[in-house]
Amino acid sequence: MTLLWNRADLLAATSGRFPSPSHDDIAATGVSIDTRTLRPGDVFIALQGENSNGHDHVATALDTGAAAVIAHEPCGVDDPRILMVGNTLVAMQDMARFARARFAGRMVAVTGSVGKTSVKDMLRHALAACGPTHYAVASYNNHWGVPLTLARLPACAAYCVCEIGMNHPGEIRPLADMVRPDVAVVTTVASSHLGLMGSIDAIAREKAEILLALPQGGTGIVPAGITGTEYFRRNTAAVGATLWWTGVTPDCAVQATDVTSDAQGSGFNLSLPGWQGQARVNAPGRHMADNAMLALAAAHALGADMGHAVTGLATFHPGAGRGAIARVMHDKVMLLDESYNASPASVRAALDLLGLVATGRRVAILGDMLELGTFARHEHTSLLPAVRANADIVFCCGPNMKTLFDTLPSSIQGGWTSDSSQLAPLVRAALRAGDTVMVKGSLGSRMRHVVTALQADGARVGPA
Ligand SMILES: Nc1ncnc2c1ncn2[C@@H]1O[C@H](COP(=O)(O)OP(=O)(O)OP(=O)(O)O)[C@@H](O)[C@H]1O
Numbered sequence: 001m002t003l004l005w006n007r008a009d010l011l012a013a014t015s016g017r018f019p020s021p022s023h024d025d026i027a028a029t030g031v032s033i034d035t036r037t038l039r040p041g042d043v044f045i046a047l048q049g050e051n052s053n054g055h056d057h058v059a060t061a062l063d064t065g066a067a068a069v070i071a072h073e074p075c076g077v078d079d080p081r082i083l084m085v086g087n088t089l090v091a092m093q094d095m096a097r098f099a100r101a102r103f104a105g106r107m108v109a110v111t112g113s114v115g116k117t118s119v120k121d122m123l124r125h126a127l128a129a130c131g132p133t134h135y136a137v138a139s140y141n142n143h144w145g146v147p148l149t150l151a152r153l154p155a156c157a158a159y160c161v162c163e164i165g166m167n168h169p170g171e172i173r174p175l176a177d178m179v180r181p182d183v184a185v186v187t188t189v190a191s192s193h194l195g196l197m198g199s200i201d202a203i204a205r206e207k208a209e210i211l212l213a214l215p216q217g218g219t220g221i222v223p224a225g226i227t228g229t230e231y232f233r234r235n236t237a238a239v240g241a242t243l244w245w246t247g248v249t250p251d252c253a254v255q256a257t258d259v260t261s262d263a264q265g266s267g268f269n270l271s272l273p274g275w276q277g278q279a280r281v282n283a284p285g286r287h288m289a290d291n292a293m294l295a296l297a298a299a300h301a302l303g304a305d306m307g308h309a310v311t312g313l314a315t316f317h318p319g320a321g322r323g324a325i326a327r328v329m330h331d332k333v334m335l336l337d338e339s340y341n342a343s344p345a346s347v348r349a350a351l352d353l354l355g356l357v358a359t360g361r362r363v364a365i366l367g368d369m370l371e372l373g374t375f376a377r378h379e380h381t382s383l384l385p386a387v388r389a390n391a392d393i394v395f396c397c398g399p400n401m402k403t404l405f406d407t408l409p410s411s412i413q414g415g416w417t418s419d420s421s422q423l424a425p426l427v428r429a430a431l432r433a434g435d436t437v438m439v440k441g442s443l444g445s446r447m448r449h450v451v452t453a454l455q456a457d458g459a460r461v462g463p464a
Pocket residue numbers: 112113114115116117118119139141165187188287288290291321322323338340341342345346347349350
């Protein structure tokens with residue numbers, strides 16, 4: 001296991017102090033903020049959350065074998081492993097900057113309205129085939145997720161892949177400055193979090209902030225035709241970085257041709273500055289081909305061996321809730337699990353995916369898209385054309401999806417309920433052998449209930 005933190009580095013990074021002196025050094029091999037997943041050898045950082053306080057779990061962390069504990073409140077325990085700091089979140093951010101500064105590998109950051117985790121995971125598959133690669137586990141893209149990822153970064157890794165997110169103005173820049181990417185990818189500008197951001201223009205301006213954290217000679221990678229083109233152009237020019245537009249037209253620095261997508265996956269020919277070749281990813285859907293193009297462009301901009309990167313990319317599969325495809329109900333139904341999250345752009349992509357891969361009846365199960373504020377009604381009802389084009393029967397839940405459900409022709413109205421736990425049995429009863437069912441909704445809409453109900457052992461299709 002790689003040594004991440006010793007006593008001297010913890011002190012230097014955080015300016016804290018160990019109240020109980022010890023001559024033993026510290027040899028931490030991980031960083032944890034949750035004792036339920038803490039492993040012996042981790043540094044435990046006692047963060048103060050809205051509903052929980054890590055300081056309540058210090059004794060557990062020490063008992064579990066934490067190499068050190070970082071705290072800012074008295075913990076009621078006297079242990080030489082406890083490092084006292086002014087504020088534990090600030091200390092974690094300081095550790096992040098320290099770890100970033102000693103990292104000699106290549107850093108890439110991914111932001112965007114949708115597709116961040118998909119591109120991040122494609123990149124980690126591509127880069128892992130080229131050298132030791134550190135990456136954000138899960139969607140660790142906010143004020144604690146980004147510094148936690150960096151605090152865990154081994155100095156000797158060749159590559160690091162960070163995800164940067166936002167739902168309020170002003171969030172991207174400080175995180176991007178902490179990450180200091182050599183290459184920055186913006187996946188999309190779309191109406192996710194529109195309620196909190198106010199306009200698509202404001203979202204584009206915020207995403208473009210990531211480019212200001214690039215060094216001179218760094219590379220920004222952005223899809224051509226994105227909203228707010230000028231912000232992306234202006235910000236890369238401001239720092240002396242290079243901007244690669246990705247797309248299908250010859251004027252794009254990163255150009256994909258012969259893009260194909262079927263139920264098995266997506267493929268394309270790719271032309272990059274200084275490299276040309278074919279690529280394939282085990283993820284159906286045009287949006288996944290777009291994501292793969294961004295990932296390979298980033299790998300190339302980082303200087304990775306593209307032969308290995310293409311081979312590594314081919315080992316990527318969409319994760320649970322992000323487009324994973326499985327057979328359920330005794331193999332009789334195909335399930336597209338898109339239940340992790342939803343925004344207008346990703347619901348459209350998921351509906352297109354349903355239309356692309358379905359073999360029998362196309363069944364769409366849609367839960368509310370959240371954080372759209374006063375735009376919610378319009379954003380839900382504007383899904384109508386995509387729904388009509390790709391679904392034969394539609395089940396909805398939640399007050400926002402009611403507005404869409406009521407506009408559907410009665411011939412495709414499967415049913416509406418106020419929440420997903422009520423919807424699950426309705427959907428199960430309606431499914432027939434040969435159906436393809438796609439489940440999507442914001443995390444808060446808990447569409448996972450429907451997925452779990454379809455995956456349950458006893459779930460059988462009704463009579464055809
Ligand atoms: N380029 C894309 N365009 C539209 N939808 C996409 C795109 N990439 C992924 N999606 C879909 O959007 C959903 C979220 O994908 P993903 O987790 O990769 O995004 P994210 O930006 O990391 O989301 P979050 O903000 O929740 O972390 C998934 O259902 C996925 O299939």
